Amino acid sequence: MYKLRGHHLFCLLGYRGMGYSPEYVKNMTRLHQTLRNNPKTLILLVKGPDQLCEKYPNSGEYHCQDVQIYERDAVILDKMNLKIGQILKWEDIESHIRKHVIPSDIQVVCETCSWRSLGACEEGIREIHEEKGLREVK
Template sequence: MYRLRGHHIFCLLGYRGMGYSKEYIENMTRLHQDLKNNPKTFIHLVKGPDQLCEKYPNSGDYHCKDQHIYERDAVMLEKLGLKVGQILYWEDIESRIRKSVVPSDIQVMCKDCSWRLYGVCEEGVQEILDGQGLRELK
């Protein structure tokens, strides 16, 4: 079982092997590929820092506890009809994405995210809508 905060659900859709540090990338890649290969993996939705935040580089202000990040989490969980504390399979989260999200939602929900500019999150949403699941990393 993995602990995930709301906005990291969408970060996983757009993940392409880039990140903040080598340790962060290794951690994110492991989690991403586990979910791709085992969609029946349980996810526990949490408020605040999760297993991805554990490897976020400590370089001053701790991004993972910023109020705007908590707000982004809440918006994304609401969009999916999910709540902090729920435990469900990753495949159930993908099913909610297919029912509730379109690629252009990323432009609104993630408007302040620097990763949005790469366009990979919209691609990730579309891949879920197309039934492909998470992308295989190369």
Template sequence: MYKLRGHHLLCLLGYRGMGYSAEYIENMTRLHHTLRLNPDTIIHLIDGPDHLCEKYPNSGKYHCQDNDIYKRDALILEKLHLKVGKKMQWKEIENSIRKHIFPSDLVNVCETCSWRSYGVCEEGIKQIQQGKGLREVK
């Protein structure tokens, strides 16, 4: 079981092997690979720093505790019709994304995210909408 916060549910869709540090990338790649190959994996939705935040580099401001990140988490969970504390399979999260999130939503729900400019999250949402699951990351 993995603990994830709201916005990381969408970050995983756009993940392409880039990140904040080698340790962060290794952690994110491992989780992404697990979910892609085993969509029955249980996710516990939490409020605050999660499994991915554990490997965020300790250099400067720790953005995982930033109020804007908490707001983004809440907004995304609301949009997905999910609640903090819920435990569910990754494939159920994908189903919720398929029903409730569209690429155009990222303008609002991920407004301040620096990764949004790459356009990979929109591609990831489209892939989920097409029933393809997470894209392979090598």
């Protein structure tokens, strides 16, 4: 079972193999491909830093504890009709995305995210709506 915070549910949709450090990328790719290849993997929704935050590089500001990030987590979980403490299969999270999220939500919910301008997250949401699942990352 993996522990994930709210906004990382969206980050996983747009993940294309880039990140904050080689260690972060390795960790994110491993999780992303696990969920892609086994959508029955269990996810525990947590408040605050999760298993992806563990590999965030300690050079610079540690944004995982930033108030804005906690707010983004809460908004995303609320939008998806999910709650902290829930345990779901990844495929159930994808189902919640199909029911409650549209690609343009990224522009509002993730307005301050530095990765937003790449457009990959909107593309990831469209692919979930098309039932393609997560994209392969090599």
